[in-house]
Amino acid sequence: MEKYVVVDLETTGHSGKTDKIIEAGIVTIVDGQITDQYSTFLNPGKPIPNFISSLTGIKDEDVANAPPFEEVAKEIKGKFDKAVLIAHNVPFDLGFLNDELAACGYGKLTCPVIDTVEMSRILYPQADSYKLSNIAAYLDIHHDAPHRALSDAYVTALLFLKLREKLMALPGETASGLQKIEKRLKSNLSYLLEKRKQEASAEPEHDSSIAVYNGIAYKKPVQPINTAEQSTGAFGGFIDDLFSDTAKLHEVFGIYEDRPGQKEMAELIYDAFESKEHAIIEAGTGIGKTFGYLIPAAYEAMKRNEQIVISTHTTQLQNQLMEKDIPMLRKLLFFEVRAAILKGKYHYVSLQRLSQELERGVGNYDIALSKAILLVWLTETETGDIDEIQLPSNGYHFYKKICAEAEQVTYRDNYFSHYNYARKKAEEAHLILTNHALLCTDLFSDNALLPSYSRCIIDEAHQFESAAARRFGLKLDYVQIQYALNNLGEWDDSFWTDMRMSSPEIALSISPATWNRVYQDAQHDLDALFRHIFSYVSSRGRGYTDIGRMQSAFPGKGQQDRKWLGIKEMADRLIFRLKELNKMLETALKSISDADSNPEFMQLYSQLSEFISALKLLFFKQDGLNVKWAEIEAKGAKNAVYLYSEPATVAEPLEEMFFSRKECVVLTSATLTMNGSFNFIQKRLGLQEGSFFSKVIPSPFSFKEQIQMLIPEDFPDVRNEEEEFIYSLCEAVLSLAEITEGRMLILFTSFEMLKKCHALLRDILEDEDYTLIAQGITSGSRVRLTKNFQSYEKAILLGTSSFWEGIDIPGADLSALVIARLPFQPPNHPLYEARARRLESEGRNPFYELSLPHAVLRFRQGFGRLIRSNHDRGFVLICDTRIIKSSYGKYFLNSVPKVPIVTGSTGELIEKARGWF
Structure with a gap:
């Protein structure tokens, strides 16, 4: 008999030592059927906090006549007799139960446990969230009363039954792999895994969609289908037919709004392809930019039977193209188009490396959980792309060891590689979807990463320069080197023990005493170098980055x-130590008869070589072209240092290695002009006069009716009165939030100011029902924070850096946008200083040619967050009075659509806003 007892508790808080249980819900499962439900209020002997009552709906009067825990302790404990305890976050519920039982003189529960949070992470690795309500919705489990004990327990029971069903359908090899890891997990799954393994061994046939490599079951990807090419006809007739077929447009897009700008964009891009000219196209919000370039790209690729590369700024946008836009494109077109996504090798898991790591033991909890997640995910994924799932934070350190980038050998004929499969699909595709980082790496690399192409579309092209600069430069930090050294370890550590077992000849090639001495010296020199850089930046640093780091340029020769x-x-000493280690590794490699059997060895040797080259370039190479600087986490560890080198300009290499070699490059974004001109972006990217044409396609939205821009005249000067400015900003935010019921995004240019505003707003809003969500303070990625913001009725979202662009919050979810200050780059950023000096040396004005255009483009990106459809409306509050008081403020106002601008005192603006909204 299989007996499981599911428990959920509501409590007065999170501390088992001081808080008490106020409600218990218990559901019993016997042999896969729910057989019993139990629920009771419990008197905690103390008031229930307001926020708990608000969350659960349980008030003091509900528990006033309820029994204290000691009266039902024996009954509750008895329910877990000869059962497995299940909870959604076992440490919380079991901890409270055991604290209460101990306080009553009963022994603690010692039964086996299963945590459905952990089990969900393993068995549904592609779910967005593992909160009970979210995972229940993901699995289509109805939840009647979230945050009530019995309802939560019942939903957890249904969740467990779904999880059990999925576990019992896993391939036997996966169950066997999980069995080896299970002892490090919170959940006692040994019985179920053993049962599944036995059932799988008795099954007559293996699932035909599953293959096995070295004991790892993985899903066989569907091979690309080479469909017959179809006649596409003349583009003019094709595009007219496409946009006149309203029935199909409504079928594909749902509610379709006529977008003349989208058709115009498609025709312009086709003309660029045909004339073999480069093009710069600014496509305003609402144009339908993505389909404006996908349609002509698909047509041209099909007509010529060649490949066109489409590059986005981030891998998330790549995924969106592949998962959402390409399927819609296929429904829309009159012919079949093949598309493939290609990312860098880091993104693809290596079955070979994972197999080797599974043989090396379980590892700590995060590594064990990561291995379990990967084993299940591999039975479902066709891509092997790690972006499909979320690993524990420390699991990504482990993932570096098992990604395709870690492989240092030629694949054998019988070895399947997700990366090679992605490349094969890309070679057979019409459209190759990549990202700026990989595209630029391909441009500057001796080894081709992308298939040959002559036409390319760069989406979010305003980010292309910075992506190229990063790929043309380098970044090095303490953790990178420390991690590699830790993986090597001293002679008696696990790495060398494993190496000696697989290749006994290694022991004859290296002196253990010499290795240990040099290794310890390298560790010491590494720590000393980065601590001294930290001290140097602390004493000489000038200003902070937008994510709160202090920075300082490397000093010039004089x-x-x-x-x-x-x-x-110190850098020279560290280089010497790393060279010594690498020389010993090289000697060891020569002694190994089969070096290919130790790819991690090869990887570490290559990593140390790269660190040596990077340290030489950073500290000893003076070329006048690269800007070098250091950043520190001012309140972090004393070796939390990040070293950078980037070229002051990428215009020349981009022109030489990209634009002059390609027949047609189309650059597009919603923000490419400053004051109606493309000069800034053209010069920064190195496009030669006469090699391109340009066009602005304005947004179709009625901004005059949809937006009110509010500019208070009584705000303190943001540059000289920061504390007063922050108080005024928070007061204005709260007043505006009352009108819009939250639904507000505040954009900052400094993480330090964001933190101060968040702290002040939190104190003021302590008794209010607004939810504050802040980048860098509230845990989660940008995507996760945005989704959380949209899920609350009255929320305020605070963001910096990446929140100025790339987030899409349509409809009533966002009704107010606050721009705290104009987004100028810090004037003391080393990269900006170097670029400004270069312009000055040429007799040009760095403020008007560099600082102002960059700030205006950034401002336009931020402004574009508010209106995402014809039905959106709201306020933009600009708190930086320089926009109306400075001579250059007009450039910002002229760069955005013409909207009503209201000025006056803050109080007057709030009253006008109240009337308009």
Whole structure:
């Protein structure tokens, strides 16, 4: 008999030592059937906090006549007799139960447990969230009363039954792999896994969609289908037919709104392809930019039977194209188009490396959980792309060891590789969807990463320069080197023990005493170098980045004081130690008869070589072209240092290696012009006069009716009165939030200011029912924070850096946008300083040619967050009075659509806003 007892508790808080249970819900499952339900209020002997009552609906009067826990303790404990305890977050519920039982003199529960949070993460690795309500919705389980004990327990019971069903359908190899990991998990799954393994061994046939490599079951990807090419006819007739077929447009898009700008964009891109010219196209919000370039790209690729590369700024946008837009495109077109997504090798899991790591033991909890997630996911994924799932935070360190990038050998004929499969699909596709980072790496690499192409579309092209600069430069930090050294370890650590077992000849090639001495010296020199850089930046740093780091440029040749010369000596010593280690690794590699059997060895050797080259370039190579600087986490560890080198300009290499070699490159974004001109983006990217044409396609939205821009004249000067400015900003936010019921996004240019505003708003809103969500303070990615913001009725979202663009919050979810200050780059950022000096040396004005255009483009990106459809409306509050008081403020106002601008005191603006809204 299989007996499981599911428990959920509502409590007065989160501390088992001071808080009490106020409601218990218990559901019993016997042999896969729910057989009993139990629920009771419990008197905690203390008032229930307001926020708990608001969350659960349980008030003091509900528990006033309820029994204290000690009266039902024996009954509750008895329900778990000879059963497995299940809870959604076992440590919380079991911890409270055991604290209460101990306080009553009863022994703690010692029965086996299953945590449905953990089990859900393993068995449904592609779910967005594992909160009970979210995972229940994901699995189509109805939840009557969230945050009530019996309802939560009942839903958890249904969830467990679904999880059990899925576990019992896993391939036997996966169950066997999980069995080896299970002892490090919270959940006692050994009985179920053993049962599944036995059932699988008795099954007559293996699932034909599953293959096995070294004991790892994985899903066989569907092979690309080479469909017959079809005649496409003349583009003019094709595009006219496409946009006149309203029935099909409504079928594909749902509610379709006529978008003349989309058709115009498609025709312009086709003309660029035919004339073999480059093009810069600014497509305003609402144009339907994505289909404006996908349609001509698909047509041209099909007509010429060649490949066209489409590059986006992020891998998330790549995924959106492949998962959402390409399927719609296929429904829309009159012919079949093949598309493939290609990312860097880091994104693809390696079956070979995972197999080797599974043989090396279980590892800590995060590694064990990561291995379990990967084993199940591999039975479902066709891509092997890690972006499909979320690993525990520390699991990504482990993932680096098992991604395709970690492989250092030629694949054998019988070895399946997700990365090679992605490349094969890309080689057979019409449209190759990649990202700026991989595209630029391909441009600057000796080894081709992308199939050959002559036409390319760069979406979000305003980000292309920074992506190219990062790929042309380098980044190095303490954790990177420390992680590699830790993986090597001393002679008696697990890495060398494993190496000696697989290749005994290694022991004859290296002196253990010499290795340990050099290894310890390298660790010491690494720590000393980065601690001294931290101290150097702390004493000389000028300003903070938008994510709150202090930064300092490397001193030039004539500016190097004694402290910096000491740092260079330490860097030289570290380089020497790493060379010594690498020389021993090289000797060891020569002694191994089959080096291919130890790819991690090869990987670590290559990593140390890369670190040596990077340290040399950073500290000892003076070329005048690259800007070098250091950033520190001012309140972090004393070696939390990040070193950067980037070229002051990428215009020349982009022109030489990209634009001059491609027949047609189309650059598109919603924000490419400054004051109606493309000059800034053209010069930054190195496009030659006469090699391109440009066009602005304005947004179809009625901004005059949809937006009110509010500019208070009485705000303190943001540059000289920061504390007063923050108080005024928070007061204005709260007043505006009352009108819009939250639904507000506040954009900052500084993480420090964001933190101060968040702290002040939190104190003021303590007794209010607004939900504050802040980047860098509230846990979660940008996507997760945005989804959380949309899920609350009255929420305020605070963001910096990446929140100025790329987030889409349509409809009533966003009714107010606050821009705290104009988004100028910090004037003391080393990269900006170097670029400004270069312009000055040419007799040009760096403010008007660099700082102002960059800020205006950023401002336009932020402004575009508010209106995402014809039906949106709301306010934009600009708190930086420079926009109306400075001579350059007109550039910002002229860069955005013409909207009503209301100025006056803050109080007057709030009253006008109340009337308009």
